[in-house]
Amino acid sequence: MERVSLTVDLRKDLGSRSARRSRREGKLPGVLYGHGSEGVAIEVNLRELRRLVGGKLAHTVILELKGPKEVEGKTALVKEVQRDPVTDAPIHADFIELVAGQKLHVTVPIHVVGKAAGIVHGGIVEQTLRELPIEVLPKDIPSALEIDISELNIGQSIHVKQMKLPEGVRSMIDTETSVVAVVAPRAEAAATPAAEGAAAAGAKPEGQS
Numbered sequence: 001m002e003r004v005s006l007t008v009d010l011r012k013d014l015g016s017r018s019a020r021r022s023r024r025e026g027k028l029p030g031v032l033y034g035h036g037s038e039g040v041a042i043e044v045n046l047r048e049l050r051r052l053v054g055g056k057l058a059h060t061v062i063l064e065l066k067g068p069k070e071v072e073g074k075t076a077l078v079k080e081v082q083r084d085p086v087t088d089a090p091i092h093a094d095f096i097e098l099v100a101g102q103k104l105h106v107t108v109p110i111h112v113v114g115k116a117a118g119i120v121h122g123g124i125v126e127q128t129l130r131e132l133p134i135e136v137l138p139k140d141i142p143s144a145l146e147i148d149i150s151e152l153n154i155g156q157s158i159h160v161k162q163m164k165l166p167e168g169v170r171s172m173i174d175t176e177t178s179v180v181a182v183v184a185p186r187a188e189a190a191a192t193p194a195a196e197g198a199a200a201a202g203a204k205p206e207g208q209s
Contacts, residue, residue: 002060002143003075004052008032008067011041023091030093032065032076040070046090053078060108060143062098074098075138077106098138105172107131108142110179114150118182123154129179132160133172140168149180157181 011018011029019029028046031039053061059078065071075098082092096104109131116125132145145165147158161175 003062003064005066006044006049006052006063008042008044008065008071010068010070011043014041019092028090028093030095032071032074032095032097033079034097042067042071042095044093049078049093058109059106060141062138062141063095077104077138077141079106100138103135103137105133105135106141107133109144111144111146112149112180113146114148116149116152116182118152118154118156121154122185123182124185125149125152125180126183127180129160129177132163134165135170135172136168140166142166142169147180149182152180152182154182154184 009027011022022029022043023046026046027043028049029041029043032042033039052063053059059080061077063076063078065074065076076095077098078093079096080094081090083089084091098104110127110129112125112127116123119125136142145163147163149158152158158179158181159175160171160173160177160179163171163179165171
């Protein structure tokens with residue numbers, strides 16, 4: 001798993017007014033939560049954070065924190081990002097401190113690879129689950145999980161229980177949850193019930209000519 005260094009500052013003033021001022025200065029206010037301790041109010045340079053972990057502020061990159069003694073030398077993950085409901089811009093972030101040997105719950109992206117066999121017959125690939133919540137040790141956090149759909153035909157699907165998870169990784173959702181499926185073209189699927197109904201309406205009772 002990728003590790004990057006991130007400079008962190010402590011927030012001296014709290015409250016919405018202070019948070020707005022930080023955002024105007026290009027900083028993202030947040031809280032660093034430790035294990036068994038109260039959170040530490042921090043702020044980071046939003047542009048730097050995006051450069052290091054991606055535009056979506058991915059939570060599968062380990063951050064090695066640099067800054068005041070309260071955070072210096074700690075490692076953390078972006079746990080959750082709150083966004084403006086109108087602009088979708090990040091307005092606050094929760095970071096979680098990592099402790100070696102202690103499992104944590106994170107969500108990692110699911111990537112579909114390969115070309116489904118059913119596409120040749122007009123099938124459409126529908127991915128219904130794009131991220132998987134997992135329990136894992138910090139050192140074993142995968143950057144992503146892959147599913148090979150090469151053998152999927154129309155009408156077939158892959159569920160969480162069929163995913164080959166790395167050693168030490170455990171799913172936190174129902175293993176019967178569907179991840180990806182190959183379905184018939186919508187026009188064909190819509191025409192089939194209509195055709196069946198028309199056939200039924202045109203059928204004559206037995207014995208009539």
